[in-house]
Amino acid sequence: MRLSAALSLTIYLNPHSPRYNRAKESKFLAQNAAIDPVVEETNGQAYMPDPDVSVKNSNGIMDNLRDKYNKKLMQQFDFFAPEIAIRVDK
Structure with missing residues (x-):
């Protein structure tokens, strides 16, 4: 099977995960x-x-970001990007 050249994968660490430090290493x-x-x-x-x-509260997230970064005009966008989450047990 050959993957399309247009396919790309970006891996983001989850800083809220209890395994964040292990993942960084x-x-x-x-x-x-x-x-x-x-x-x-x-x-x-x-x-x-x-x-x-x-x-789970998108309004709460946006309120927090506006306050934290002192940005009054912020808009939430959803780019409909596919997302995959993989959970690994210890």
């Missing part, structure tokens, strides 16, 4: 240039809600 993720949202936020390339904000 993973050889597989290091070799495949996983993106760390904490680093991106530090570099001013990403906005990230505080960990105590429920991801």
Whole structure:
């Protein structure tokens, strides 16, 4: 089976995962240039809600981001990008 040249995969670390630190040290993720949202936020390339904000409440997330970054005009967009989550037991 051959994959299309247009297919790409981006791996993002989950900073809220209890295995975040282990994932950062993973050889597989290091070799495949996983993106760390904490680093991106530090570099001013990403906005990230505080960990105590429920991801089930999109209005709460947006309110938190507006307050945290002092941005009054923010809009949530959904680009309908496919997402795959893989959970690995210990």
